[in-house]
Amino acid sequence: MSRTLQDQAVEALARQVVSEVSPAELPLFSASAERYRADPSGALRSGGAGDRALGFGVETAVVLVTPFALDLVKRMLTRLAEKLGDNAADSMAGRIARWFGAEPQTPAEPDEAAALSADQLRVVAEVTRTEAASLDMPSDQSDRLADAVIAALATRA
């Protein structure tokens, strides 16, 4: 499945966020992103469909932030597109992708190397915190995710 520019930006920024918040999940990142692309809501539902009867038999679990990080970044970009328009959102997606290591197939725009302005950052922070609050996870963890997203973009800016 070919990934869109937005997908690339989402995964690039989310990987950065996961590396800050829960680096232990990095071995899972590509697999999680693939699963999220195929079925976003399924990836966010906790409790996988592993073969429980034939499994280890001890029912403990951890909180995996990767699917939520992917979801948060995707929501943030979607809301920015709604607020700023598709062109601005695409531009931001391209910049995010390049900043965080992805190599978009589209040629770079002249302003893609530029950092985000203070206003842009304020809008991004506002949107990110709003979307994080609606994530189906404990608020302290969603706040941590939002902080990590904003921090990643701010340090680039």
Place this chain on the structure above:
Amino acid sequence: MRPLRPGSLPTDTSLRFLLVLAAVTAASLYLFSAMWFLFRGWVFADAVARCADVSGELVAGQIGTGAEQLRAAAECRTGASREQAAAELIGSLVVLWVAYLVYRIWPRLVERRAHLTAPVQEEATALLAEVGRLSVEAGVEPVPALRLDATNPAVSGFAYGAGRRMRLGLAGGLVVTAVTDPPAFRAIVRHELGHVAERDVPWTYYAVAMWWSFLALAVLPVTLLFAVRDLGYLLRLGWRTVALAGLVALTIAALLRVRESYADARAAQWGSGADLDRLLASAPDGRTRRPEALRTHPTHTSRRAGLADPDLLFAASGWAAFAAGVAASAAQTSVADLVYLIAPGRAGGIAALLVAPLVAAVVCTSAWRVGLREAVRGCRPAGSGRLGVGLGVGLAVGPILSFDAAVGSFAQGASGWAGYLIWAVAQAGVAVLLAQWALDSARLRVRAALGEPAGPRAAFAWHVLAMTGVLALWLATSAQMLTVMTTLGVAGVGLLPVLHLVPQSALVTGAGAWPLVLVAGLLIQPVRSLQLAGRPPAQWFWRDPGEVTGSKGAGADPESGPLRWGILGTCAVIGAAAGVVGAVAGAATLVLGSGLDGVVQASDSFLLAVTGAISAGLTAASVCAGVGAAAAVPRGWWPIGLLASVVALWVAGAGAWLTLSAYRYGILGIGGTSNRPLGWAGTQSTILEPGLRALMATILAMAVVGLLRPARAPSTSPDGIGAPRARSALSTSAVLRTVLVGAGVMLAVLGWIGLPVLSALSVSAPSVSQPGYTVAVPPPWEATSDPESASTQVRTVAQDVLVVILPTEMTSPVDLGESIQVGDREAVLIDATEEGIVLWLTYEVRSADGPFLVVVGGTTDALLAGQQELRELFAGVTWVGGG
């Protein structure tokens, strides 16, 4: 203390897979039989109706011919049986084949369902390296491929795959744990590698695939089809279907549980025991409300106990024995139906041989694991009771779940169920003895086998082979006995004109044969005692105590037998005990039989009880005395004993049959035993074979005990867990000599003492040479010249067929030695001729002239020849009873 290696013997996991396979096969045979009956039942009904007529032509009223009549009916029904068996076989194979397909594609289904994906090499370098390291450390190579269920937060994993391609599926939570809690990660991965090392993954997935295939192709169609077409029959089949499906489900659950225990043991062996224990202690035990038997994982408490004491894996499993018993005995009749297509004459024996390995493997595996634990730890052996009771109950319950039982040809009526009950109790009792014997043999052999370079598996395989032979004989015998005690009594196909007598015959057969069977079981006990090393009773039997301790030879006299004469006293006690058992069984059965149908009379009860006591006592005492007599037999005479034993087996069988034939006479109201040989053809009768085979099984068992005893044993074992070896109590030659010479003495006792005693019982019975036997009254009816018995009429309707009509106030000649006056001569109403038994049937007749007793007598052949005349003679007569 070094832990025992769970894999040093076949594990319970492999055993339970076999059980699942057997249970699914047995249940499928049952359900596909039902399905065939639903669509093609009319074929069977037609065959039964047609073959009842065919077998009816053989009717002679002789109970001993029941088996031949049933066989004739079965042969007549071959076409329908062939079709039914083909349906069973094809259906069951389809279930197993579809299960195999499911098993092969299951890994893909698992990966799709759990969204498993391969890790990206660059991302998961450390993870892959760690799993590879753990795998190599554990000796699991090639390293299983990793697949990630990345968004699953569970701290869990599972091994899966088909064939040799094994994979580990790791949930996202477990991958995170590799960083946050590496020991816990290693413990869980090692546990999953344990499954791979135990090679239980293919078995487990194939077992689960069998479950789904069985449900989809057998249970569901049968349920739906019967619900639509024949709800009443569904209810009749239903509980058996539920029971069989339940057996399959419980066996699979047991398989899933036990594999976890073995994987835990492996992980602990590789250094993660403490971490596994920590994980189990800290995590909630899910589904605690579900009964243990239905859980797919052991409780955390059980798992922690297993980690603390891995020796718990070396225990006897009563449940496995029960499941094996049920599966084997439920499948036995169906398998016999299948074999009948190929080998009609030996279907029962071959079927027993086919199901026996399953039971043998279960019993021996448990016995060897217990034996290994005892040998290494020196702990007290336990579990033979659990093993034996489980096996016995399973073997007893299985026939109720068979298709034969479902279609109604099994234990109908109170007498049928009484016969079944006697059979079941005896079956369970002998199973306990067999389990004890297996456990004792295993304990002795495992000590020597631990020292073998190849480990104990080879010796174990030999033991399974031997046990298979014994069990096959036993299962064939007991199946035949069950048929006699239930089916024959309720054949219900018009095979016998004396059906009202048959329930008693079945019960009496049980009373007559089971003392022999119990004696067979009792004979195992002396062998056990002799075999157990270091036991004082064993030493008591031997002239040289060194025979027991293994240091024999110093003071032994090479020309004298190895056993003390004192054993004779023991044998006499055992013989007397067996006699009491025979008497009680005979009397109890007669009381039961009389209570049910009120036919058997008190004098017959006494006769039967006494004869039963004599039979059992003679058999037991003679065999045991033979064992004891080995003490006096010089070494080197064993070939003579061998020859004698072969003859003795047949004589013993004939003796048993002669005794049992007295039962038949008693039941028929003629009384007494014949003083003329009844012919060797009779030794193939339904009644003889079980007793004879029981004796043969016993002697074979005794021989196997001795012949397969390990001859040598190094002092250390390859894995260092062997204890100093203790030698077997009994040398091979001693056991062989004991058995063979014992059988020889049995020949003497039965041939020279038993038969005269039996003959002496018949002194009051008239002889064939007695004047007056030949009553020739010319046809047609002719009144006797006896004025006191004017209404007594006698006539012959064919050559050697005599009909006597008596007024009802006259005593029916049912008592021993009874005779009646015919004319001026005394006519004797019992005898046997060279052609066979003279049969007397007594009927109550109501006619215009009043009630009569009609006694019809003659040889079997003569009666058959005179059937037409008899029909004409009694045309229009209203039969009140007996007819």
